[in-house]
Amino acid sequence: MKNRIFASAAVAAGLAIAVAGCSSSGDTTDEATASADATMDAGSGLPESLTLALVPSDDVEQITTDGEALAGVLSDELGIPVEVFVPDSYNAVVVALQTGQADIGFLGPIAMWQAHEEAGAEIVLQALRYGSSEYVGQWFTNDPGTYCLDDVTTEADDEGINYSYCNGATGYSGPQGEDALALVPADASIAWTDATSASGYYFPATQLATILGVDPINDLTGGFFAGGHSQTVQAVYDGEAAIGLSYNDARSNLAEEFSDVGEKVVVFAYTDNIPNDGVVLSGDLDASVQETLTQALLDVAATEDGLAALAAVYDIEGLEAANQDAFENFVAPTYENFGSE
Template sequence: MIQFPKRFAVPALVGASALLLAACSSGGDTEATDSAAPTTDTEAGADLPDSLTLALVPSDDVEQITTDGEALAAALSDEIGIPVEVFVPDSYNAVVVALQTGQADIGFLGPIAMWQAHEEAGAEIVLQAVRYGSSEYVGQWFTNDPDTYCLDDVTTEADDEGINYSYCNGATGYSGPQGEDALALVPADASIAWVDATSASGYYFPATQLSGLLGIEDPITGFPNGTFAGGHPQAVQAVYDGDATIGLSYNDARGNLAEEFSDVGEQVVVFAYTENIPNDGVVLNGELSADAQQTLTDALLALAGTDEGLAALDAVYEIEGLEAANLGAFEGIVASTYANFGSE
């Protein structure tokens, strides 16, 4: 069955406007967010602030994410009994900055930024999103030149709508790594459509893969004809149009173009997968007490078990469920990936 999860790239930490962050403080000013802020004892016995700020990355239209986020915040507020405000900045970076400065309490982030928030802001990684029954996904390598990069026969599968999608080198089933032998065939002058320098599946993880397999420390200089397409569908489009021979994306971003280009799944052939990547998820401000963190974690899990909460999660990020974060994956592959290709 073809899977079309929605993904968002997560950039490295950079400075954000102090005025923007101050306007999003859960207490209305900077001092109201420090550890001395008034707290409320909930029925669960946890010390929670009088209000909380839920930070959401703008994976889509900011206005729509804000509207959907407010429904999620209202559901969470009902669950824990205190007000929850929503913070949706106009840049991804500001979410991590807000956690770092104590102006956000809960953050929904992609895997690289989750680890970054843990390392640089002291945030606690607590939950991962579930889609299609899994809390992991892969980055996919694809090409319009299967004769070169397919080491076995190309196979084709049809989705529920009758759209065909082609694969080779065992790169099907959505578990990686697969097809890595074919990566050795990629020449230094290959035209590669990366997604963005901040994308887990469209840059970080495939870059780590090339480093480990081929010893290429910097894919930008190692493949000088590579370009950043700016998004997952754009990378697919570049390969479909012939502007690049190879592209990267999450699995399976080809579905974003299938309505407009019904043959995209056949013309753009997936030939390799990265390692499995933890899904995006939830981090909590490390300044919250252990009891408060547990209360919020339990509340979010409880929300994911209700129709109202699940509808809100789905509206925001197409989340079908939440589960405890696989910290081993973050401490292993995500940490090493961030160490190799994260910001200075």
């Protein structure tokens, strides 16, 4: 059964990560080598090892394998071991950062701010996709007669699949179509992605609540969590919901199976631009270490192997310094609308 309760962030699970220690042998040569290594680590300020926390986006085994490749490239760049930890949720990564069990976390924008607020983590980098560090959440419907205030237009992609839009909601920049959102009743059947999704819940729910003047948790009563971006498109395509939310453009995920999905499911509005997911660092690390790690990740992203590893993990096409103003002025207020348990 789908969850029809608009809960705030899920309760964080307790985590335990065993970090292997290093020891030297009694041999004089080995002791001298260990002493030299310790001096090098002390000089660089880096810890003896680091833990990189990743959230599974689909297949746990695959992202663990891909994450280990990324950790290997980063380890080569830094000269110290980097371990990979893949929990079952964003909240688990936040807890790991909070308890000193993770040093680096790859998170979505809401979880990045949550880590900043609850774990004292530093927001340092954002992912680049299609040349941008921002994206939009898209509103779509199977009822364009109600929510399209102008003519529906259709564009074909490189594969010849048609995608339909209205209210200026085409491209990758928002907000668009907000006049149509005023027509959405608070009890509308809306397929939201899940309770931790920035583009599929937090930002569009806040956008709708602002336009309608309602509480995003208690007053939007007709929605349900479909469980994923592809699932929200499927729900609207099948008529289970009149409206759905996803990142732009999740309709393509179903285009191979349903060639008419882009025409039957019409995008009619966009959220404001949302900062991409990115990287946070443990607040327990010294500022100089944080700077070293940030630069190391940027350097890794500038290499062929590093970029391939980032692409394999989260389809990341590059990294850049985080837009702190966007997080403070846009992500933070949205996070506060929902709070945490």
